[in-house]
Amino acid sequence: MSTQTPSAPLSAADLALFNRWWHAANYLSVGQIYLLKNALLREPLKLEDIKKRLLGHWGTTPGLNFIWLHLNRIIRAQDRNILFIAGPGHGAPGLIASTWMEGTYTEYFPDVTQDEEGMTRLFRQFSFPGGIPSHAAATTPGSIHEGGELGYSLSHAYGAAFDHPDLVVACVIGDGEAETGPLATSWHSNKFLDPKTDGAVLPILHLNGYKIANPTILARIPKPELRDFLKGCGYDPIFVEGHEPDPMHQAMATAMDQAFASISAIQEKARTQGDTTRPAWPMIVLRSPKGWTGPKTVDGLRTEGYWRSHQVPVDNMSKPGHLAVLEEWMRSYKPDDLFTPEGALKPELAALAPKGDKRMSATPYANGGTHLRPLRLPDFRTHAVQITAPGQTVAESTRILGSWLKDVMAANADKRNFRIVAPDENNSNRLNAVLDVTNRAWNAETYSYDDHLSLDGHVMEILSEHTCQGWLEGYLLTGRHGFMSCYEAFIHIVDSMVNQHAKWLKTASETEWRQPIASLNYLLTSHVWRQDHNGFSHQDPGFLNHMVTKKAETVRIYLPPDANTLLCITDHCLRSRNRINVIVAGKQPELQWLDMNAALTHCQQGIGIWEWASNDKGSEPDVIIGCAGDVPTLEALAAVSILNKHIPDLKIRVVNVVDLMTLQTPDQHPHGLPDATFDTLFTTDKPVIFAFHGYPALVHQLIYKRRNAINFHVHGFREEGTTTTPFDMTVRNHLDRFHLVSNVIRHVPRLASKAAYAHQAVLDKLAEHQRYVCEYGEDMPEIRNWSWTR
Amino acid sequence: MSTQTPSAPLSAADLALFNRWWHAANYLSVGQIYLLKNALLREPLKLEDIKKRLLGHWGTTPGLNFIWLHLNRIIRAQDRNILFIAGPGHGAPGLIASTWMEGTYTEYFPDVTQDEEGMTRLFRQFSFPGGIPSHAAATTPGSIHEGGELGYSLSHAYGAAFDHPDLVVACVIGDGEAETGPLATSWHSNKFLDPKTDGAVLPILHLNGYKIANPTILARIPKPELRDFLKGCGYDPIFVEGHEPDPMHQAMATAMDQAFASISAIQEKARTQGDTTRPAWPMIVLRSPKGWTGPKTVDGLRTEGYWRSHQVPVDNMSKPGHLAVLEEWMRSYKPDDLFTPEGALKPELAALAPKGDKRMSATPYANGGTHLRPLRLPDFRTHAVQITAPGQTVAESTRILGSWLKDVMAANADKRNFRIVAPDENNSNRLNAVLDVTNRAWNAETYSYDDHLSLDGHVMEILSEHTCQGWLEGYLLTGRHGFMSCYEAFIHIVDSMVNQHAKWLKTASETEWRQPIASLNYLLTSHVWRQDHNGFSHQDPGFLNHMVTKKAETVRIYLPPDANTLLCITDHCLRSRNRINVIVAGKQPELQWLDMNAALTHCQQGIGIWEWASNDKGSEPDVIIGCAGDVPTLEALAAVSILNKHIPDLKIRVVNVVDLMTLQTPDQHPHGLPDATFDTLFTTDKPVIFAFHGYPALVHQLIYKRRNAINFHVHGFREEGTTTTPFDMTVRNHLDRFHLVSNVIRHVPRLASKAAYAHQAVLDKLAEHQRYVCEYGEDMPEIRNWSWTR
Ligand SMILES: Cc1ncc(C[n+]2csc(CCOP(=O)(O)OP(=O)(O)O)c2C)c(N)n1
Ligand SMILES: Cc1ncc(C[n+]2csc(CCOP(=O)(O)OP(=O)(O)O)c2C)c(N)n1
Ligand SMILES: [Mg+2]
Ligand SMILES: [Mg+2]
Secondary structure (H helix, E strand, O other): OOOOEOOEOOOHHHHHHHHHHHHHHHHHHHHHHHEOOOOOOOOOOOHHHEOOOOOOOOOOHHHHHHHHHHHHHHHHHHOOEEEEEEOOHHHHHHHHHHHHHOOHHHHHOOOOOOOHHHHHHHHHHEOOOOOEOOOOOOOOOOOOOOOOOOOOHHHHHHHHHOOOOOEEEEEEEEOOHHHOHHHHHHHHHHHHOOOOOOOEEEEEEEEOOEOOOOEOOHHHOOHHHHHHHHHHOOEEEEEEEOOOHHHHHHHHHHHHHHHHHHHHHHHHHHHHOOOOOOOOEEEEEEEOOOOOOOOOEEOOEEOOOOHHHOOOOOOOOOOOOHHHHHHHHHHOOOHHHHEOOOOOEOHHHHOOOOOHHHOHHHOHHHOHHHHOOOOOOOOHHHHOOOOOOOOOOEEEHHHHHHHHHHHHHHHOOOOOOEEEEEOOOOOOOOOHHHHHOOOEEOOOOOOOOOOOEEOOOOEEEOOOHHHHHHHHHHHHHOOOEEEEEEEOHHHHHHHHHHHHHHHHHHHHHOOOOOOOOEOEEEEEEOOHHHOOOOOHHHOOOOHHHHHOOOOOOOEEEEOOOOHHHHHHHHHHHHHOEOOEEEEEOOOOEEEOOOOHHHHHHHHHHOEEEOHHHOOOOOOOOOEEEEEEOHHHHHHHHHHHHHHHHHOOOOOEEEEEEOEHHHHOOOOOOOOOOOHHHHHHHHOOOOOEEEEEOOOHHHHHHHHOOOOOHHHEEEEOOOOOOOOOOHHHHHHHOOOOHHHHHHHHHHHOOOOHHHHHHHHHHHHHHHHHHHHHHHHHOOOOHHHHOOOOOO | OOOOEOOEOOOHHHHHHHHHHHHHHHHHHHHHHHEOOOOOOOOOOOHHHEOOOOOOOOOOHHHHHHHHHHHHHHHHHHOOEEEEEEOOHHHHHHHHHHHHHOOHHHHHOOOOOOOHHHHHHHHHHEOOOOOEOOOOOOOOOOOOOOOOOOOOHHHHHHHHHOOOOOEEEEEEEEOOHHHOHHHHHHHHHHHHOOOOOOOEEEEEEEEOOEOOOOEOOHHHOOHHHHHHHHHHOOEEEEEEEOOOHHHHHHHHHHHHHHHHHHHHHHHHHHHHOOOOOOOOEEEEEEEOOOOOOOOOEEOOEEOOOOHHHOOOOOOOOOOOOHHHHHHHHHHOOOHHHHEOOOOOEOHHHHOOOOOHHHOOOOOHHHOHHHHOOOOOOOOHHHHOOOOOOOOOOEEEHHHHHHHHHHHHHHHOOOOOOEEEEEOOOOOOOOOHHHHHOOOEEOOOOOOOOOOOEEOOOOEEEOOOHHHHHHHHHHHHHOOOEEEEEEEOHHHHHHHHHHHHHHHHHHHHHOOOOOOOOEOEEEEEEOOHHHOOOOOHHHOOOOHHHHHOOOOOOOEEEEOOOOHHHHHHHHHHHHHOEOOEEEEEOOOOEEEOOOOHHHHHHHHHHOEEEOHHHOOOOOOOOOEEEEEEOHHHHHHHHHHHHHHHHHOOOOOEEEEEEOEHHHHOOOOOOOOOOOHHHHHHHHOOOOOEEEEEOOOHHHHHHHHOOOOOHHHEEEEOOOOOOOOOOHHHHHHHOOOOHHHHHHHHHHHOOOOHHHHHHHHHHHHHHHHHHHHHHHHHOOOOHHHHOOOOOO
8 A cells, every 4th residue: 555656556466456357357258259168267178168159359358348447446446426338349248247247247137147157158148149249238237338330439428428417437439439430520529518517428548459450540640649639629638558467557547546536626626616617528548459468379470469359369269279379368367366166256356346336337327217207298288389270370390399398498407307409400490499498508619699508508519410319329328318300311310320229229128127218209300392491412301211120119200290290299209218209390381280189189090081171071082192291291282172173073081191100000010000990091992192201112111011002102202302492392203282183183093084174284283383483483372372271 | 923922922913803703702602692683783682683582501602712712823823633622512602603703604504604694594593493402513513522411521522532643622621510420530531641642632621610500619619729639630730710801811822822832742752752651731721700791790680700691691681671781792792893794704803713624613523424434344254153053162252252353453453543442341341352452541650560551552441431431432423433342231321421422423414514423332241141240230231221212223232142143243333334333242151053154144134033943944833932132042042942842842933133123113213124024023923932131121112013012921131130140140030941931831822731741840940940059059050051952
């Protein structure tokens, strides 16, 4: 004790213990990758002890184990809450080893006991059929981050830290991972962190020099350049560099002490002195060999400290010498020094772990559902648009939604458990009412004329869909609620992130000890049909196609046609758990259809006949006009009124779809309509002219099992876009009223030539439209001012 | 002249001219946003002169115009080739104004003359039905970059600069855009640039302080922090800051002189002295007000130098005072000083433009197709896997492909017009043979034990799918060829980028003066079925679903079942133009089916009966077994051999699909099979058990128009994944031979109870499989060692 100095905080005894803990974690990691039995190496290693298929990632693992150990030291000394995020989640063997050493693994999986039998199970199950995957996953205690698809560790970390003032998120970032776009921009999340009301993030850049088969950029620029980069990102980097264990332990302990002291100082300053000037947050750069402590060379080729140790540094075990390399490597950790004869971790090592909930492997922060509390949701019906008759009133649906979200924000302000994220589009998407009760989070320079910026704002805006998504995921996974609005076309930017979240939710729901978390809610607006300011690049409704490939249990898609239905649906989404809810709704002024009662009834069923728009009651319909989405609904109803005028005896049934997944069968999706109900709505033989918000093929894909599938004629986006008038967009894609009418005439057999004049009339109208918009640049008055009439 | 100093390189006369050019560009930009007529403001502005719908983005435009002007000065002085990339492509009014002023616009669009009538057309067409979109697009002369979806300017710029030693790409980056992930990581592209054989990129960070409705991060951190950041990214920033035109012109001219001198010095050093140490490349930071020279305030609210000038700073023109604001603004540019009475740019201003091809608006670099030359493609047949009988030989298909790509690389080495990109996966995807003839591009620190890194390598590896994609797009758009390999699941990372490229290709193909460019070719491997090292996170075949939403003219999807078909298909793709070709193929050792002749015949048709695997010749089939993809083909054929054994009289037809789009009808896709052919292959009434690589619903979506659609039973990925054995992956998703057999028995009516014993046998096998893999961690020998037998 007396020999401790700030640069050598560990005593010789500490050092010995630290090395042994680290050896144990490394030993257990290697064991998971390689061994089927002979877990404690009681006998010389034989080929039959080895797994037939060698899978897993060694390279990143010793570094993760090293960091984990040093964080444990801080937890024990300072009684901290720390959440560990492993950017390279393929280092799962390390996470699982540490978790087992802390006893948590056995608590969650009682089969995997703290003895030789349990250790054998631990080894065997890794990357093994019926066992656990090779990456960190929902099945990994203490984890909220899979790390399979690289790039999201730091945005997840910040998401977890927001509104958790007592939490420090230690986020290990791979130097390969640091090359991804999402990671590269997420450094700047510190401009959105409030040292007073949020927790802290401690980034640990793991400069092990390599990715799969290449050196990494950040490891191969001069140190001053790296330092500039990190300082430029707003951090104060502490470097821990080398490969000799003892000095590295001392350096890491020193760095940790310094980093946590600095976090305390920053928080203290903000919380007691009220000084919230954006600080340079501490971070650690760990430069150590990839595959540290692993085989130096294999078959004469450099392995430790090179990319060759990324996965399984020595494989093909029947090759002469390979078994010996593995045995020598494993024995170098001296298992007898680490484990009792029964195979438990020796008590003096076990004592290095924190206790109970303080163990990173057991922190409740990583099992958000356990402390999730429902939002207080004020009555959305008080925000209803007053409708006297359908299709007469104009409103901006998302603006109405914004007025309710403002109430939601206010009602939960004291709990600080609800955030709205948007990629610089909150106001553009007309949710600006929420800024009456909160601000945009902002902790960079502020000028006198700035509006609605503050440190503790609960609207989060950065021009990075990735960061928005990552923050929100981190926030939800640690037990809070959120809402993201985004231009419809650009939500594709996070296609792959939402994949990963969907996979996480699926696995988590199969993992007994994981509690459900709040759903991920998207409002997609500025949609394909009303990209008034922008061109073709902003027109893409394909996120729906992407979402329907996910597990049906996870995904919900809603296309509310107006403001009142949008309110109903959003309230429902904010109450749901473990889902990804996609809501598509327009922000432009548009006709409103349903009063609040009708909206509630309609949304509860998700699909239904609009009797007031239909004229087939009491008889067989000649045609069903289906619609899903606000603009398609408008065009469908306008088509109905044209048909009513020209062919008054045509029996039309109008079916509106709010909940898209009702179109599937119940065995495909929990919301799927039973066949009988579907057939009642759409008949089994009548033509269905369907006006759809997205790509037509999506509807065909959803209904292919239905009896009447063959009679569906779907109008939707045909990938014909540009900057033009709203109605012209529908015309270019044949979604407009005139094309709908034309297709009805074509498909109702009895109309045939009888309707020739009606058909001519709509063709004439299309020609007139064409001339008019090219002359005046806006839609014809009869289009702009159209309102519903029977 | 004599008054010029390095810090004031412009004479008073220059200054006056520069201001007038800038005013003209600004005037024309505002005109495009607002005016229908009265283009030269010969009369007081009236409401009817104004467009009914005011669309467009003013905020970024004056900055773009300012930069363009100063680049022109350099071109004239130094006879440079400069390609201009406008990150914020929504500044199109500026690009189009400059292009018109240089005469190029009129050359491309002869209607838009250099006089009042032409100017009126120019104004009117902007964001107008039948006119041009509001963003830079394929219709914008001199542009390779749309800039609608932000984030890709800098990776496009580097892509354009590679292998174009005489080119400087001036890349304007919005400070909002700089917050996106893709942009944030693309700064590091300079570690992949060879000063000797590549051109230069001059990033110009446009710090106008705001994005849509928020300040930007980089504009709100202290200048030293920003400088650190940019230095940390490897640049030497030159700051141009202020708002008073004259000093800003002097500062910008100085900065440009300095930047281009520095580029020359770096290139000189590399090219004549052979010193290629990575330099700090110059870049410019332009800090100027958003909406510079626009209305200072509107309705009393700060507008110039604030986010309010992002789009249309003054709208709602019938509001009192607004028309006057616009008129005063436009007249502040003094149109009479800028244009002749006829409406042409005054000659002394026109003289500021470079001539001919040197005009950025006319540079051939921006119309890549004009100088595209075909690749030399060595005969791929010499790489054929020798097949004596189907299903006996094992090969790694992508490794075979790699051996041919090596020849392609070598054959075109002297032309330097072919690059292979991969997100650190080139070797993992087994294309490493190409490294025998080239290296990985790398211009950061290199150690003695590094392998295959060099400055001029033509394999590009950065752990950023975004940057890979952006580089490749830039490379292709400027007239070269390329190939990208990627893990199948993670290609979703670029879903939105590929959207934008597909849109560009569509618009370009409709733009007469754009010549076709080389196709964007993807090899997706490490696919869903053989993610042996990784878990669920790496299993997603949904990119195909994404691609089929694009225009049929653009998209091709190939699922070659083995190495020889993979070679045929890739050769075809490298010869194609204006397409996005997606090839999915496995990298693991797998059975080979077709010899080269059979492969050629099969690939040419894209779909066909495999007679050697079928037994229905000369009779009606009882069942068709369809397959698409390597693993599905294997399982389908294994199912056939089980069926042959158990039910020898069952007539089975095997149809393999290489070209997925043949499944669509010819009106849906150019490759679509005519109905008659489809019906001959698949019959109109027999059950089709279809083993598919991806999500089953995709096949249903493609075939919904076919007569036999209802009898298709598709097996594919059901989103059930983890780290397990290859065969167990198929079992979990019911794609395996046993489930296929079981479904055949279920759907062939005459089998019914007759096949009960066969059915029991496959169920027993499934149970046995289950026990075996959990015990041994690898597949049963009869699965691992299976080979085709009749
Ligand atoms: C987005 C993404 N692209 C590619 C991969 C494939 N991949 C798996 S690990 C890896 C290298 C990771 O390197 P690094 O982040 O430095 O981790 P470490 O060195 O600690 O293993 C790559 C490219 C991936 N997992 N995610
Ligand atoms: C990826 C993406 N997300 C969101 C948008 C919506 N958007 C259009 S312009 C803009 C702000 C751009 O700001 P900046 O890059 O600074 O450009 P400038 O200030 O020069 O207009 C945003 C967020 C977009 N175009 N692309
Ligand atoms: Mg690394
Ligand atoms: Mg800006």
